[in-house]
Amino acid sequence: MGKLTLNDGNKIPLIGFGTYKSKGSEGIESIKSAISSGYSLIDTAAIYGNEEEIGKAIKASGVSRESLFITIKLWRENLGYESTKIEFEKSLKRLQLEYIDLYLIHWPANDKNYENWQKTNAETWKAMEELQAESKIKSIGVSNFF
Numbered sequence: 504m505g506k507l508t509l510n511d512g513n514k515i516p517l518i519g520f521g522t523y524k525s526k527g528s529e530g531i532e533s534i535k536s537a538i539s540s541g542y543s544l545i546d547t548a549a550i551y552g553n554e555e556e557i558g559k560a561i562k563a564s565g566v567s568r569e570s571l572f573i574t575i576k577l578w579r580e581n582l583g584y585e586s587t588k589i590e591f592e593k594s595l596k597r598l599q600l601e602y603i604d605l606y607l608i609h610w611p612a613n614d615k616n617y618e619n620w621q622k623t624n625a626e627t628w629k630a631m632e633e634l635q636a637e638s639k640i641k642s643i644g645v646s647n648f649f
Contacts, residue, residue: 504541513642515605516572519544526553534560538571548576548609549590554597562599573600576609576646577631579616582623587630595639602639606631607646 506514520537522530522545530553534545538560547557554575561571575598581590591606608627612620631643 504543509605509642509644511642513604515642516542516544518542519546519572519574522547522553522557523551525551526556530556531560531563535564538564538566543570544572544574546574548578549581549594550576550578550609554594558597558599568600572604573598574605574607575603576607577627579610579612582608582612582617582627584626584630587627588634591630591634591639602641604640605642605644606634606640607644608648610647611645 505517507517508514520534520542522534524530525533525547534557537545545557545561547554557573561568561573575594577587577590581587591603595601595603608624608631612623612627614620617623628643631640634640635643
């Protein structure tokens with residue numbers, strides 16, 4: 504499968520498996536099946552409520568962690584410096600992983616949901632940069648920034 508080089512030099516598979524509705528034992532089986540079919544990019548978000556299933560599926564797949572590319576997303580209601588760090592650690596624990604390949608801000612803060620939305624986005628990014636410097640995240644980015 505082809506890969507795309509990110510701005511930081513890390514490579515991301517061109518095709519990934521989205522896990523939005525992958526829950527319970529059926530979710531675990533679908534993720535295991537995707538991995539056994541050759542998917543190496545697994546995409547999820549804390550808001551999906553399925554990180555535990557994904558962690559179980561990754562372990563049960565028998566595929567080495569280094570062969571997979573795991574993307575997670577931070578939900579809009581959890582933005583901010585401290586919240587980002589707390590929520591990241593919760594996700595990491597639920598996934599039973601040591602690191603994440605790509606951590607994204609799922610939706611940016613804006614004037615409808617944060618009083619000082621520019622500062623919130625900047626503080627969130629700073630926390631993500633620090634987690635990356637600690638080698639807990641390989642790459643960071645944004646999603647749904649229009």
